[in-house]
Amino acid sequence: MPGTVKVGQRELVAPGDLIAEGDFKILSPSTIYKVGRKYYSAVVGLVQYDESSNTLKIIPLEGYYYPQPEDIVVGVIRSVGLTSWEVDIRAPFPGILYASDFLGRPINPAREELTDYLDVGDVIVAKIEVFDRTRDPLLSTKGKGLGKVTKGAIVEINPAKVPRVIGKKGSMQSTLENETGCKLVVGRNGRIVIDCPNRDLKDILVLAIRKIEREAHIPGLTDRIKEFIAKEKVRRGLIGGRS
Amino acid sequence: MGGAKGEKPKLILENGLRHDGRRPDELRPIKMQVGVLKNANGSAYVEFGKTRVIAAVYGPREAQPKHIAIPYRAVLRCRYHMAPFSTDDRKSPAPTRREIELSKVIREALEPVVLTEMFPRAAIDVFIEVISADGGTRTTSLTAASLALADAGIPMRDLVAAVAVGKVDGVLVLDIDQVEDNFGEADMPVAAAPALGEITLLQLNGVLTREEFEEALDLALKGIEQIYRMQKETLKRKYLEVEVEV
Numbered sequence: 001m002p003g004t005v006k007v008g009q010r011e012l013v014a015p016g017d018l019i020a021e022g023d024f025k026i027l028s029p030s031t032i033y034k035v036g037r038k039y040y041s042a043v044v045g046l047v048q049y050d051e052s053s054n055t056l057k058i059i060p061l062e063g064y065y066y067p068q069p070e071d072i073v074v075g076v077i078r079s080v081g082l083t084s085w086e087v088d089i090r091a092p093f094p095g096i097l098y099a100s101d102f103l104g105r106p107i108n109p110a111r112e113e114l115t116d117y118l119d120v121g122d123v124i125v126a127k128i129e130v131f132d133r134t135r136d137p138l139l140s141t142k143g144k145g146l147g148k149v150t151k152g153a154i155v156e157i158n159p160a161k162v163p164r165v166i167g168k169k170g171s172m173q174s175t176l177e178n179e180t181g182c183k184l185v186v187g188r189n190g191r192i193v194i195d196c197p198n199r200d201l202k203d204i205l206v207l208a209i210r211k212i213e214r215e216a217h218i219p220g221l222t223d224r225i226k227e228f229i230a231k232e233k234v235r236r237g238l239i240g241g242r243s
Numbered sequence: 244m245g246g247a248k249g250e251k252p253k254l255i256l257e258n259g260l261r262h263d264g265r266r267p268d269e270l271r272p273i274k275m276q277v278g279v280l281k282n283a284n285g286s287a288y289v290e291f292g293k294t295r296v297i298a299a300v301y302g303p304r305e306a307q308p309k310h311i312a313i314p315y316r317a318v319l320r321c322r323y324h325m326a327p328f329s330t331d332d333r334k335s336p337a338p339t340r341r342e343i344e345l346s347k348v349i350r351e352a353l354e355p356v357v358l359t360e361m362f363p364r365a366a367i368d369v370f371i372e373v374i375s376a377d378g379g380t381r382t383t384s385l386t387a388a389s390l391a392l393a394d395a396g397i398p399m400r401d402l403v404a405a406v407a408v409g410k411v412d413g414v415l416v417l418d419i420d421q422v423e424d425n426f427g428e429a430d431m432p433v434a435a436a437p438a439l440g441e442i443t444l445l446q447l448n449g450v451l452t453r454e455e456f457e458e459a460l461d462l463a464l465k466g467i468e469q470i471y472r473m474q475k476e477t478l479k480r481k482y483l484e485v486e487v488e489v
Contacts, residue, residue, distance in 0.1 A: 012482055014475040015356075015393050016401035016438035030361060030398055040438065042358060042398035044478050061482060062285065062396030064303055066361075092303040092317070092365030133363045160396060217482055 003037070005049050005056075012217075013041040013058065020049070020056055027057040030066065046217060061217055063160030065091045065189040067137040071128045072146075074154065074187030075139065077118050082109040085118055087126070087139060090159065090189040097126060097139040104142070123149040125185055125193065145185065152183070152195035155206055157213045159190035164216040165209060172212065175222055179229040180205045204232045251426045254411040261423070263292075267416045270406070270466055275386075275477040277394040285395025287477075289387035292420060293377035298387035299370045300395040306366035317362035321350035323384055325373040345381050346371075352385055352405070352434045352444035358398040367397060378421035379407045385434050385444065386470060393478055403443055404470040405434035408459040410451060415459050417466045431456075433463035437471045 003022015007013060019032065020039045026032045031043045041047070045058040067073075067089065075087035075095050085102075087095035099107040099114055107114075118124065124139075125146050131137035141147045157165065166173050166186055173184055182196040182205050192209065196202035208225055215221060233239045254262050261267065271292030280286035283299035290296075306312035323346040327336050338346075349371065357367065369391065371384045382405035389403040409419035411427035424430050429449030435442045451459060 012479050014402065014478045015399040016436070017475070018438070033358070033398075033400060035439075040400070042400065043396055044393055044482075060396050062394060064284065064396060092305060092362050094305060215485060218485065 007047050011047050013047055014044050015042055017041045024054050024056045027055050031058040031060050060160050065159035067091050067128050067131045069128050069131055071188040073126055073189045074191035074193055075124050075126055077120050077122045080114045093136045095137050095139045102141050149193055152193045155192045155209050157190045161213045161216045162188055162190055165212055172222055200236050204229055254423055255414050267414055270418045275473055277390050277477055277481050285391045287387045287390035289383050291379055291383045293375055294379050294383045295375040296383045296387045297372045298391040300391040302367035303362040303365040312364040315363050317359040317365040317367050319350055319354055319367050321346045321369045323349055323371045329373045329376045349385055355443050356400045356403055356436050378419055378424045382407050382432050390474055401436035401438040402474050403434050403436050404467045406463055406466040407432040408463045417462050431459050435467050
């Protein structure tokens, strides 16, 4: 046994709490820190460990968005340059989107204005192409489902709760989509683009997302959400039932 | 705040208790709550007797103006401010010399615990508003600020808890209030990160002998231990109290 874990599985911890002593592999480097052979929590979160593979992880309950390459994000254009846009992606850094990437061809700033394509306040779905701590994240809109958002609404949630809205292998997201008939694009940065058939379904979906955000750390979430959506549908007279 | 006005009251009564009925090593009644402000990334309300403080944390976000950004870590910015209605005589809302200094002192007490090197070029803003002042505002502010940082999900090595020890009528007392500060012989605010075993703030106003200093520091660390435990409970309570609505 290379070490001992001092807390229970899925236990709630606060910064400074001793989690384990010994040699472990840290799966969440931004939420655990090590002094000598002791591991401490750096955030308020839930501990997950696996004794067979000697791994430690803390899932934060509060958080911010920190860009990672390959993340899908929903961004809002903040300023327009000569050959690139600056995009607000709710991170400590601005996202950069080059016009040549967005348009798929070289651009001559003397001939055309970027505001013809994307202007301040426009919403895009993009992928983080490159990011490391030395430079601001570079965005790309090349790929399926990426590019300018032309319809729908945006719901903002705490970025720490995004994995719960997506669910295991996308289970929560498909539950939401199937039950409400809406289309969801969940950005890693905590922005969700929703496109719904009508107002009632949109309201139900927003309430369901807020409920997920609030109860993210309590097990049995998917079933509760299913029940919640069904109840709301009955209450609004969308499907029959006792009301 | 403000100097000693009027007659000096008896600070230690015949039965050994203090003017407000506390034992020398007793803290004032403490209340703590996190997540009190909706629009901040993290927030906290802390009350030590009649001293009440709200702290708000924004960030990590882009550093504005850009020239203040540091290439290898985040800048921590701190604003300690006393509301005009927090004191007996109205305080001008403009930042005073004292508030500017306390902002700096609080920032320096928080910097050792915040993992700023995770956010190059970013800024973390801490706003502290004293709603009601009755002595020990800097220590209450620090306690609130560290709770607000944790509530914002900012990675920290540990929480910082703080309390002041004073010497009144020749007796060392924990968590002094305004009257004891005004008429006492010494005031020593201490802040520490107990899990790290580090003191992040130590000030001393007045005169203590070497022995008294050591005793006072011990007393402060004992108080900090209690406050620290309450801080952790407060952070966890936010999640344990969420009710499942079906």
